Amino acid sequence: MNTLYPVKVPVIYAEEATATITSRTPSITYAIQTPRKPPYTRVVTQIHSSPRQILAILNNLDLKAIKEEVESLRSPHTCTLIDVPRTQAEIRKLTGSFNTHVVIHFEDGVKWVMRIKRKESRCMPEEAIIQCHKSELATLKTLRKYRVKVPASNEKPVDSSIRDDLLYFYQEFVDGVPSWKIFVISIWDEDLTPAGIRFINDYAAWTLRMEKVISPTAVGCLHDDGGILTVGPHIEKAKNLICDSPFTSGPFLSAKHRWLYSIECRMRLLLEKREYSPSQELLRFLKLLEMQELVLGCAEMDEGPWYLKHNDLHHGNLRVDEETGQLRGVIDWEWASFTCKAEAFAAPPWFGPGGDSASSTDIGKAGEQLVRAYEDLGRPDLGKLVRGGLKYHWLEGSVLGDNTSIQYLNAARRSFLGQPDTIQGEPDSEEAWIAMRITKHINHPGLQILLGRKPTYLFPEL
Structure with missing residues (x-):
C-alpha cells in the first residue's frame, strides 16, 4: 500500500494563504562542550x-x-x-x-x-x-x-x-494550575463545578481559534525552514517507528494513511521481535489487525482538509485559573500534527465517564457540556463530532497505548461501527476474543508467522 509520499504542499489558513512549502530535513552537526561547574549545591x-x-x-x-x-x-x-x-x-x-x-x-x-x-x-x-x-x-x-x-x-x-x-x-x-485542580477527574463522572463548566466553555472557544489552522492536502507536523512553513513528516508521540534515518515518514495523504502506517510499523516491529515478549505477541498482533480493519472502513478519516491536533491534552497541559476555571493557556506542543476534522475535534479522553466505563456512546457529563458549549457558539456541527469522537480515544489507546482489555476492544469496535452498547454477541472473555480473531484472520501472513512460532500464550484450539 502506498501510504506516504514526500510532496510539495501548501499550508492555508482561514484568513490568508501562504506560499507553497516543501519538505526537507536540515543537516545539523553537534559539538559537545565540557560544561562548567554548577554554581549551586546538588x-x-x-x-x-x-x-x-x-x-x-x-x-x-x-x-x-x-x-x-x-x-x-x-x-x-x-x-x-x-x-x-x-x-x-x-x-x-x-x-x-x-x-x-x-x-x-x-x-x-x-x-x-x-x-x-x-x-x-x-x-x-x-x-x-x-x-x-x-x-x-x-x-x-x-x-x-x-x-x-x-x-x-x-x-x-x-x-x-x-x-x-x-x-x-x-x-x-x-x-495557572493543571485543569484537574478545578475539573474533577471523571472517574465517577461527578457533577461539574461552576469552574469546570467555565473551563469547558473556554476550551470550546479555544478550539474555534484552532480551526483556523488548516492543511488542505497533507497530514503531518509543522516545520519552519528559514521562515517557510512546511507540512512535513508525522512525528509519532513518544516513539519513532522507523529504525533508520530520518526516523519519520510523511507527509501522508490522509489521516487514514497516517494511522494505517502507524499500525503497520508496529506490526513489523512485533514480527521482528522488537516489541513484546513471546507470551504477549499474539494478542497484541490481533489487536493491531482489528484496528487496521476498523481504520480501513472509516470514511471520515479520508475527508480533508486537515486540522491541527495537540495530541497530548492531559490535565497538566491545560493551564487554568484555580478559582474561576478560566483557560489561561495550552502548553507542550511537541506532538502536534494535522489530522481529519473528526479526530481534531474529538474531546480529550478524560472528558468521558471514566472508571470502568467502556462505552461507544456515553461521552460523560463533561462531554455533554462541551456539546452544549459548541451549540451556544453556533457550532452544533462540532458537537456532533464530540458525540462521534470516542472512536479516536479507543484507537489511540489501542495503537499508541497498550490497552488490551476485552471491554476496551469491544468498545473500540462498536464506536467505529456506530453500534450501541447493548449489542449482543460480543466476546465476553479474552480467550473468546482471540479465538474469533484467529478464525477471522487465519490467512494473514503475519498471523501465520506468529502461529508458526508456537506462541506460549494459550489460545483455544480451532
Whole structure:
C-alpha cells in the first residue's frame, strides 16, 4: 500500500494563504562542550524517571550565559533570577515525561521558562528528537500568529554560547494550575463545578481559534525552514517507528494513511521481535489487525482538509485559573500534527465517564457540556463530532497505548461501527476474543508467522 509520499504542499489558513512549502530535513552537526561547574549545591539524589540525566542537565547549566542570552532576547529588561529547581518536589513539578524546565524572572515581573528536551527518556534517536524540537517551535509560532492561546516562544540564538548539545527554547511562563485542580477527574463522572463548566466553555472557544489552522492536502507536523512553513513528516508521540534515518515518514495523504502506517510499523516491529515478549505477541498482533480493519472502513478519516491536533491534552497541559476555571493557556506542543476534522475535534479522553466505563456512546457529563458549549457558539456541527469522537480515544489507546482489555476492544469496535452498547454477541472473555480473531484472520501472513512460532500464550484450539 502506498501510504506516504514526500510532496510539495501548501499550508492555508482561514484568513490568508501562504506560499507553497516543501519538505526537507536540515543537516545539523553537534559539538559537545565540557560544561562548567554548577554554581549551586546538588541536594537531589533521587528523582522519578531518568534522574541522572535530569540532574546532569540542571547541574551543568551555564547560568551566566543564560542570563546574557535572555537579556539579549528581551532587551532592555534585566533578568533578576534563574530559578533552578533544587529539591525533589521542585524538580517533579517542573519535569515532564520528555522535558524539564527552569523558571526565569525579569525585573518587571514577567517570567519565562527554559524548556529543555530530555533525551534519555525518549525512545527516539537524537536526529528524531531534533525534528520534534523544531516542529514544536514552528507550531507555537504559527499558533501565536493566529491568536491561539499558547505561550510566545524564542528559539536558541544562532550565536548562543550555551553548549551545542542542549536542545531548548524559551517561552512565556503560563500562570495557572493543571485543569484537574478545578475539573474533577471523571472517574465517577461527578457533577461539574461552576469552574469546570467555565473551563469547558473556554476550551470550546479555544478550539474555534484552532480551526483556523488548516492543511488542505497533507497530514503531518509543522516545520519552519528559514521562515517557510512546511507540512512535513508525522512525528509519532513518544516513539519513532522507523529504525533508520530520518526516523519519520510523511507527509501522508490522509489521516487514514497516517494511522494505517502507524499500525503497520508496529506490526513489523512485533514480527521482528522488537516489541513484546513471546507470551504477549499474539494478542497484541490481533489487536493491531482489528484496528487496521476498523481504520480501513472509516470514511471520515479520508475527508480533508486537515486540522491541527495537540495530541497530548492531559490535565497538566491545560493551564487554568484555580478559582474561576478560566483557560489561561495550552502548553507542550511537541506532538502536534494535522489530522481529519473528526479526530481534531474529538474531546480529550478524560472528558468521558471514566472508571470502568467502556462505552461507544456515553461521552460523560463533561462531554455533554462541551456539546452544549459548541451549540451556544453556533457550532452544533462540532458537537456532533464530540458525540462521534470516542472512536479516536479507543484507537489511540489501542495503537499508541497498550490497552488490551476485552471491554476496551469491544468498545473500540462498536464506536467505529456506530453500534450501541447493548449489542449482543460480543466476546465476553479474552480467550473468546482471540479465538474469533484467529478464525477471522487465519490467512494473514503475519498471523501465520506468529502461529508458526508456537506462541506460549494459550489460545483455544480451532
